[in-house]
Amino acid sequence: MGTGKMNMTASWPLWSLPALRRDVKPGVLSLFGAAVFLCSGLTAAGAASQHIEKHFAVHTRPVVVIHNVANGRIEVKSWKNAEVDVVASQASDKIGFDIEQAGDRIDVTANVLDTAAQPSELEASLQLTVPEETELQLKTETGLIYVEQVMGDMTLESVAGEVHLKEVSGYIIVRTTEGSLVCTQCAGKLDFKSISGGAQVLQPALTNVSLFTTSGNILFDGDFVRTGLYTMKSGKGLVEVRFSGNDSFDLKAQTAVGTVDNRAAAYLKPDSHGVKHLASKFTKGFFGTVGQGLAKVELSSYSGTIRILKRD
């Protein structure tokens, strides 16, 4: 179904260049330096490196599934076209790509063909351009997962790679072993679990947030949507919440052996809903309400610090 073509040059949709320039202008020099470095690396890698580009026509709301067992990044951006564009780059012929379409489902799998290959030979990156409304299931091991301006449910899994999301919405599930999440201007629902990875949620419009990490840090910097539910837990890390003066939420913060750094005591009132909260004698923490207490915020850390403060 897809039209495949092979080429040896980097391929990135022309439509995205103005946006790319706008986004990276502050760091254009470092980007240029990185490009020079990468180009020299590609030259050194020899003729084994290659690009594969395929286009798949789809109807509404396709499902894109990527399983990248190699080392490398996965980038997903959106466009107005009813088409999925896949550009795969690989450092050697010791990796093989299986790319197939079944209706509106696109499957991309990077397989290791030679288990004796060196890590540097197992680098494989994927750049996808998808319709704005697309569902994603992305799985990688060490590379960055970057998704921008995609609306749809998505499950993103990584072992050691970071996950960066920008302006995405839907039911977002992120699982990492040690990779961290940076979620900027995300909307919908977010469910993050990691062992040592942290999570930063910046300027969100999320109605339901569940963040859990055993040893990573958590930062929530943004507004709480009224009626929203927010749970943030870290076993050993810092849990920090920065709220605005217009927010309205009930807060429950507790730690077993950690500390609570309440820098918002002036904004926290006793619970206004008549519910009697009883703190366990084994935990430290506090209950309180900001505004009318319309959203519900639960913070906990076993041995880390819980910090709550109002943004300037």
Next chain:
Amino acid sequence: MQCKDVEFVVEQEGLAPLPEAAQAHVATCSHCQGFVADLAAIVSVANELPAEVEPPARVWFSLQAQLKLEGIIKTPAVAARGARSPRWQGFSDLFGSRALAAATVGLLIVAAGVVQLRRPYEANVEPNGGIAVLPSQITFAKTAKVLNEQEIDINNMQLASTSPVDNSFRQNLQQIDDFIAVCERRLRAAPQDELAREYLSYAYQQKAELLSAMMDREGSIH
């Protein structure tokens, strides 16, 4: 008499007749009134069911074994149905020969759940003052045993691997093991620390998922 005492009496002797002290407490406690009413409703429905054959002895055995495993009852295992403990006899007499085995099972599970939810921590104190193993600790012990066995297998498989992903898995597994040890130490010192128990539960869940991911990777790479 307090709520937990009423629950203990019901667990020991069944619903009727409640001792005078228990009746006095129930009369003034809406919590216990609801508890007794729920149980009475279940018993009533069970008694309306048509007569059926006696449940086989193995049902009683498995029920008692399960309840013991969950720490809800602590009597010695019975050798035969006729040798059921008085506590068990009290419950079974509530229904007589008319009760269906399934209804009995359902009632007991509901009742056990209610009792356990209402007093999640009292169960660790034996009447003689000794400390029994908490239900959750039994669960964690079983989980820990299975996961530790899997961990040994995985470590043996990955012994020679130095890939960044395998290193990451190993380091994070060590972190989880360390965190489990910390939570378990805390729970030994303060068995009623609910937050520590919650984090210990999360840690075991994460360990299971991590071991599963490690096994999956072994399967896909080799």
